[in-house]
Amino acid sequence: xxxxxxxxxxxxxxxxxxxxxxxxxxxxxxxxxxxxxxxxxxxxxxxxxxxxxxxxxxxxxxxxxxxxxxxxxxxxxxxxxxxxxxxxxxxxxxxxxxxxxxxxxxxxxxxxxxxxxxxxxxxxxxxxxxxxxxxxxxxxxxxxxxxxxxxxxxxxxxxxxxxxxxxxxxxxxxxxxxxxxxxxxxxxxxxxxxxxxxxxxxxxxxxxxxxxxxxxxxxxxxxxxxxxxxxxxxxxxxxxxxxxxxxxxxxxxxxxxxxxxxxxxxxxxxx
Numbered sequence: 001x002x003x004x005x006x007x008x009x010x011x012x013x014x015x016x017x018x019x020x021x022x023x024x025x026x027x028x029x030x031x032x033x034x035x036x037x038x039x040x041x042x043x044x045x046x047x048x049x050x051x052x053x054x055x056x057x058x059x060x061x062x063x064x065x066x067x068x069x070x071x072x073x074x075x076x077x078x079x080x081x082x083x084x085x086x087x088x089x090x091x092x093x094x095x096x097x098x099x100x101x102x103x104x105x106x107x108x109x110x111x112x113x114x115x116x117x118x119x120x121x122x123x124x125x126x127x128x129x130x131x132x133x134x135x136x137x138x139x140x141x142x143x144x145x146x147x148x149x150x151x152x153x154x155x156x157x158x159x160x161x162x163x164x165x166x167x168x169x170x171x172x173x174x175x176x177x178x179x180x181x182x183x184x185x186x187x188x189x190x191x192x193x194x195x196x197x198x199x200x201x202x203x204x205x206x207x208x209x210x211x212x213x214x215x216x217x218x219x220x221x222x223x224x225x226x227x228x229x230x231x232x233x234x235x236x237x238x239x240x241x242x243x244x245x246x247x248x249x250x251x252x253x254x255x256x257x258x259x260x261x262x263x264x265x266x267x268x269x270x271x
Contacts, residue, residue: 035070035118035120036068036069036070036073036112036114036118036120037068037069037070038066038067038068038069038120038122039066039067039068039069040065040066040067040122041062041064041065041066041067042065042066042122042123042124043124044124044125044176044198044200045124045125045126045127045177045198046061046108046124046125046126046127047127047128047129047158047164047177047179048060048061048100048126048127048128048129048158049128049129049130049158049159049162050101050102050103050128050129050130050131050159056100056101057100057101057128058092058097058100061092061126062092063091063092063093064089064090064091065090065091065092065108065110065122065124066089066090066110066122067087067088067089067090068087068088068090068112068114068120068122069081069086069087070086070114070120071083071086072116073114073115073116073118074086074114074115075087075088075112075113075114075115076115085115088112090110090111090112090122091110092108092110094110094112095108095109095110095111098126100126100128102128102130103128103129103130104127104128105125105126105127105128106125106126107123107124107125107126108123108124108125108126109121109122109123109124110122110123125198127179129158129159129162129179130159130162131159131160131161131162132159132160132161132162132181132182132183134161134183134184135160135161135162135182135183135184136161136182136183136184136185136189136190136191136192137184137188137189137190138182138190138231138234139157140155140157140163140180140182140190140192140234141155141156141157141163142154142155142234142270142271143270143271144234144236144268144269144270144271145268145269145271146170146171146266146267146268147267147268147269148170148266148267149170149171151167151170151171151172152271153165153166153167153168153170153268154166154167155180158179161181161182161183161184162179162181162182163179163180163181163182164177164178164179164180165177165178165179165180168205168207168238168240168261169240169260169261169266170266170268173260173261174199174200174259174260174261176199176200178194178197178205179194179195179197180192180193180194180207180226181193181194181195190228191225192207192225192226192227192228192236193225194206194207194208194225194226194238196218196243196246196248196250197246198246199242199258199259199260200259201258201259201260203242203243203244203245203258203259204218204242204243204244204245204246204247204250205240205241205242205243205261206218206221206241206243206252207225207226207238207239207240207241208221208224208225208226208238208239208241209224209225209226209227209237209238209239210227210237210238210239210265210266211224212224212239212241213254214241214252214253214254214255214256214263215251215252215253215254216251216252217248217249217250217251217252218243218246218247218248218249218250218252219248219249221241221252226238229267230269233269233270234269234270235267235268235269235270236267236268237265237266237267237268238265238266239263239264239265239266240261240262240263240266241263242256242257242258242259242260242261243258244258
């Protein structure tokens with residue numbers, strides 16, 4: 001009889017626990033939350049030169065980097081909108097800065113927490129360049145016209161041997177700017193170098209010799225740099241190869257394009 005009583009008590013306890021759990025489960029509700037939409041002033045990449053004007057790199061970077069908008073919770077120091085606190089400017093004074101007095105690549109990020117406790121971050125790459133130790137003898141900056149369609153691209157000098165090219169393909173497909181280097185070769189001539197760099201779509205991009213073929217890794221194309229095919233007028237030729245990432249082991253498939261460019265050789269003549 002005692003065992004039956006114990007069994008009955010245990011049964012009642014289990015039922016009570018199940019009922020309690022069921023009650024808690026029924027009272028639980030999925031909460032609708034709002035992750036703030038980021039309207040950003042930040043470029044994907046900020047590139048500056050230590051050789052530029054007397055201003056420091058920190059001074060050249062825009063003060064306002066991003067604007068956050070959240071019309072559900074708002075921000076502690078926000079302003080305007082539905083809640084009166086919907087919008088918040090993120091400024092460069094809100095973050096810990098990497099060293100901006102020497103060349104190198106870093107990531108800069110600013111973040112804020114809304115009144116609902118959700119954190120949002122806006123980030124960008126910060127690249128600081130300086131003069132090459134052995135720059136090529138020619139200043140390759142200027143405007144260049146693509147021979148097949150007369151599309152004009154621009155190459156800007158950032159430092160000795162370091163240049164910024166605004167359209168590598170010579171067509172209105174991708175306006176991302178990239179770094180192009182001009183080293184002095186062992187024979188004292190110009191030698192172009194274009195390291196693999198990230199495209200706006202997240203893929204990797206590399207300029208290679210018009211004689212290069214597909215199915216190689218990004219590192220294998222270091223032996224096939226873009227070419228200077230004429231000095232008067234200055235004329236470049238290259239192919240635009242895209243890769244699934246910026247890793248040196250990433251492979252460019254024959255005829256493959258991830259974002260914008262095909263594999264055809266391109267020729268650009270200085271204007």
